[in-house]
Amino acid sequence: MKQNKQFFLKKPLKLLTKYHKSSTGRNNKGRITAWHKGGGHAKLYRKIDLKRKYTQGIVVGLEYDPNRSAFLARIFNPDTKNHAYIIAPSEIKRGDVIRSNSTRNGFQNGHSKTLQYIMTGTLIHNLSTLPEQDAKILRAPGACGLILKRTKNLAKVRLRSGQYRWFNIKTIATNGVVSNPNFRFNKLYKAGQSRWLGRRPTVRGVAMNPIDHPHGGGEGKTSGGRPSVTPWGKPTKGKFTKRFRVQPKPNVKI
Structure with a gap:
């Protein structure tokens, strides 16, 4: 899906950003535990509403987020005069109304609901593992899950990996597919682009x-x-499974 460039906002909101220091792959002792990390362009962390319990309003535009591959949607609530960030679903447009914790049946793109109010056969994203928690599943660009069946207390969801999992029916998910599905086709044209992203050789x-x-x-x-x-000398492809027999010393008399 080609995004309209006029729909993108250039600068993030100061109230919804904070400084985040990268660990560059080191632990609390300063030793490297995750290799090939470090450097990169300076980033500000955007505070995103992942619970999707109270955020609602009108879509102002999309924003690029340096901390993730999916786009962000800026939501303005005319009643409270507050702004908020959410993970943008695809096919979202400026002026669309976004609701959180909705009880309306049917498919409304970008609306968050508990699984008990989402119809079976609906594509969802931004799914939390337990009620009242931040969403941790289906947040990558182009990610979506499919609701297959519901019981009185549980809902069966097919994840992007093909895995089937049961979730509490009170957990909140968002209708639609995560934006920027063509991210995996992006191509780096020089080594410096990889260094800008914080990847070391x-x-x-x-x-x-x-x-x-x-x-x-x-x-x-x-x-x-x-x-x-x-x-450090440890086998990378697993330990040896072949048994080596120790040859007995020849009994030679001199």
Whole structure:
């Protein structure tokens, strides 16, 4: 789906942003635990309503979020004069009315409801695992789940991965599909674009020195000379399953 550029807002709201320091893959001791992270452009974290229990109003426009691949929709409530961010569903338009915790039956794009008010066969996103919690499932671009059946207390949902899960019927989900479904087709045209996103280079072990990796060293191009291991010498493809027999020493009399 091609998005209208005039529909996008350039600057985020100051009241709904905060400074967020990246860990660059290090733990509380300063040691790297997640490799290939660090650098990147400065980012502000947008405060998003993931519970979708009270946010309602009129869609002002879409915004780019540097912390996720999906777009954000800015909602303005004319009654309270407050703004809010939600994960934007696809096919949303400026001027659309968004309601949260709605009890209306039928499909209303972007409206959040408990699973008991969503019809079976409906596509949903922004799904929480338990009632009164933030949504943690189906938030990626183009993600959606399908409600298959409902009982008195549970609802069966097919997730994007193909997994079937039962959820409490009081959990809240949002109608529609997450925006920006063509994100996976984006192409990086130079190495610098990857660095802007905070991704550091990945180097093969055989290209390192012996002090840096067990596969390193050697004259010319070598293939490591041993099964694949981590920088600390542990097998990366699992432990050996073959049993090696110890050959008995020959009983030779001199």
